Amino acid sequence: MVKKHGKKQRARQRAQRTGTGHASAAANAAxxxxxxxxxxxxxxxxxxxxxxxxxxxxxxxxxxxxxxxxxxxxxxxxxxxxxxxxxxxxxxxxxxxxxxxxxxxxxxxxxxxxxxxxxxxxxxxxxxxxxxxxxxxxxxxxxxxxxxxxxxxxxxMGSPLPSDFVEKLAEAPPRKRPADPLAAFREAGVKVFTLDDLDLGDDIDTYYLAPNYGVTLMKTNTPDGQPMPMLVLYPETEDAGIEDLEARTDWEHWGLHGMPDMDPHWRVRARLADRSLRGLVHVGPDGKDDHELWRAAETVSLPANWWDLLNRAQHVLVSGPVKAPQAPDVLAAAGDAGELLAVVALVEYV
Structure with missing residues (x-):
C-alpha cells in the first residue's frame, strides 16, 4: 500500500510539473x-x-x-x-x-x-x-x-507573427553580404566581364543563370488581426539559399514577430485571366526587372479563397528561404535560427 501510494504521489507531482494528464504521467508517457x-x-x-x-x-x-x-x-x-x-x-x-x-x-x-x-x-x-x-x-x-x-x-505557426519573441529583444543577426567572387580578379588587374557588360539581346534568358526558388502558399495575419496572403520561398537550385537572398535583396531578418517592411519595388505578379501567380521580381529605378527570384513554370489557378484574399490585401508577405517545402515546423526553425528574411511586396496584375 505504501509503495502504491508513493507511485501515485510521484505521478501526481509529475503531472503538476509537466502539465500532462494524470494517466500519462502515471505511465511516465509524457x-x-x-x-x-x-x-x-x-x-x-x-x-x-x-x-x-x-x-x-x-x-x-x-x-x-x-x-x-x-x-x-x-x-x-x-x-x-x-x-x-x-x-x-x-x-x-x-x-x-x-x-x-x-x-x-x-x-x-x-x-x-x-x-x-x-x-x-x-x-x-x-x-x-x-x-x-x-x-x-x-x-x-x-x-x-x-x-x-x-x-x-x-x-x-498557424499565424506566424511574433512566434519567437527572443529575437525582438536581441539584436538581429548581421546580414552576411558575401564577398564579390570577382573582386580578387579585378584587384589583380584581370579584365572581368559580366552578363551586364555583354549585349546578349533577348537570346539568353538570364533567369536560368541565377539561383531560382519555388514558392509555397500560406496565410498569416497582420498585427491587428487582418488576414494576409503569404509566400514562403524554398531553393530550387543548388546555389539558392540564405546567402543568395542576402546578396540579392535588402530584406530584413525576420523572427516571425511583427511585420517586415513594405518595399514597393518587390512585386508579386498575378494574372487575372486565369487567377494564377506568374512570378516574384524586383523592379529597378529604370522600371525594368533587375532581380527575378521565382517564375511560374506552369499555369496553376489559385484556390478561390487565397485569390480573394490576394485581391483584398493587394500585398503579400514574402519570406524565406526554408530548406524544404511543406515540411512541418520548417518556417519556425528558420526563424529561430536567424536564417529567415522577409519583405512585404506589392501585388502587380499582368
Missing part, C-alpha cells in the same frame, strides 16, 4: 515537442513586474501549439491560466503590447480588445505594467482563456 523555443526573454517584458515567470511552461505550450498537439495544449493552457497568470500576461503582452496598435482587431475576442490598451500603455511606460497584470489576474477563467487563445494564435 512527451515533448521540438523545437522548444527559448522563452526566457519574457522576464524582460514589463507586463508582469516583480513576478517570477514560468518560461519553461510557456515554451512547452508554444511548442505544443506549433505542432498542433491538442491534448498538450489543453493541459498546459489550463495550468498556465490557473497557476501562472503573470506568465499569461507576458505571453499576451509580447503580442499585443507593441504589435496591436494599427487599426482594429476584428478577429480578437472582446477580452483581448479591452486588455490591449493596457498592454500598449505598459509597453510605452513600464510603470503601467502592474495595471496590465492586475487586469489579467482579475479575469475569470473564460476571459483568461480567450486572451490566452488569442495570443497563442500569434505564437503558433
Amino acid at each position: 512527451h515533448t515537442h521540438t523545437p522548444i523555443p527559448d522563452m526566457t526573454a519574457l522576464a524582460e517584458l514589463p507586463y508582469a513586474p516583480g513576478r517570477e515567470l514560468d518560461s519553461d511552461l510557456a515554451a512547452r505550450l508554444v511548442a505544443a501549439c506549433r505542432t498542433a498537439c491538442k491534448s498538450c495544449q489543453k493541459s498546459l493552457a489550463r495550468k498556465l491560466r490557473t497557476e501562472q497568470r503573470a506568465t499569461l500576461a507576458a505571453l499576451a503582452g509580447a503580442v499585443y503590447g507593441g504589435l496591436a496598435g494599427r487599426g482594429g482587431m476584428t478577429f480578437s475576442s472582446s477580452t483581448t480588445q479591452a486588455w490591449t490598451p493596457l498592454a500598449r500603455a505598459a509597453n510605452a511606460n513600464p510603470a503601467a505594467g502592474a495595471e496590465a497584470l492586475a487586469a489579467v489576474e482579475a479575469m475569470d477563467d473564460v476571459a483568461a482563456s480567450d486572451l490566452l487563445e488569442d495570443a497563442l494564435d500569434h505564437w503558433a
